[in-house]
Amino acid sequence: DMKATAQVEENKPFGEDFIFDSWLSDTNKKLIQNTYGTGYYYLQDIDGDGNPDDKEESGDTNPYIGKPELEEVYDVDTxxxxxxxxxxxxxxxxxxxxxxxxxTVLAEKTIAPNEKDGAPISDTVEFEFTGVDSSKLIAKDELKIQIVSPGFDKPEEGSTVIKESPKAVDKQTVVVGFKPDAKESIRNNKNLPEDAEYSWKTEPDTSNVTDSTKGIVTVKIGNRTFDVDVEFAVKASQAMENDATYVPITTTPETTVQSGKPT
Structure with missing residues (x-):
């Protein structure tokens, strides 16, 4: 908001430079004669990373490289x-x-300034890492992006938190004709954003008895879409009843009881 009010553009120098006068003083804070001098003050942040260029030029980080950013990352991304x-x-x-x-460095690639008509230009450079081992991406862990420049002690760094992707329920048994709910077919739906959308891309065929029928649930979270495979076994309703187990009930003589509910 402050930048907008001051009409400051991203990655552009801003503020007014100025010349100042100064004198040295003694321990009693009195000016010392013949110590008059002038100076020129400026504060510039060419790469827009929040660190003044004169500080970065001391050798810590590259004053010509900004703070890198990652797009949202999920635990299944490659x-x-x-x-x-x-x-x-x-x-x-x-x-x-x-x-x-x-x-641990999970992926690496070389980057350089964008070019126009064969000459480098100041611009935002986009890049992507492919073939990332998704088993190393753990939901809720921090994931860093760093830009290492030759001749500088420290990299420019940014980070994001890895997000949890939709996961299918374990294989379930349903009766013939049952229509599974798309959302309930995602076991971690309570961990996902409330505005996530669930729909069947391919509904499982439950019209016949089978050991395996598969469907695909499409889950939309923001601008990301996930297709999740789910599996069901289908049995006749009588077969489901025969497979049920019952909770045992201890009784005393000459009493009337109702059998426990199947589990």
Whole structure:
């Protein structure tokens, strides 16, 4: 909001530079003669990462590389996308790395400034990691993205929290003609956003007795869509009753009892 009020553009220098006068003072805070001097003050953040360029130029981080960002990541993803602002003077040889909470590099690729007419330009560079091992992506864990630049001690870093994807219920047995509910066929639906949408992409065929019939539930969360395979066994209603077990009831002589409900 403050940037908008001040009409500050992202990744652009802003504020007014100024010249100042100064004198040295003694321990009594009195000015020392012949110590007059002038200075020029400026504060610039070319890459828009919140760190002044003069601080980054000290060798910690690259002043021409902004703070990288990741698109939302789910625990089943094998492709992870990200972006980062790179200034035209940043040069080449930068590496984007995907890092888990243990510090293990899961994926890496080389990135460079975008070009126009054969010359580098200051712009947001988009990149993606493919072939990511999704078994390493654990829901609710932090996932880091870092840009390593030659000659600088520290990488520019960003992070996100890995999201939980829809999971199918374990194989269930239903009676002939039963129509399973799409949402209830996702076992972790209570962990997903309330506005998630559930529908059958392919309904399971429960019209006949079978050991296995499969369906596909489509779950839409924001701009992401997941197709989840679910499996059912189908039995006749009488067969289901015969397979039922009952809770035992202890009785005393000459009393009337009702049998327990099947479990």
């Amino acid at each position: 492709t992870v996308k990200g972006k980062v602002f790179i200034h035209e003077l940043a040069g080449t040889g930068h590496k984007a790395q995907l890092v888990d909470k243990e510090g």
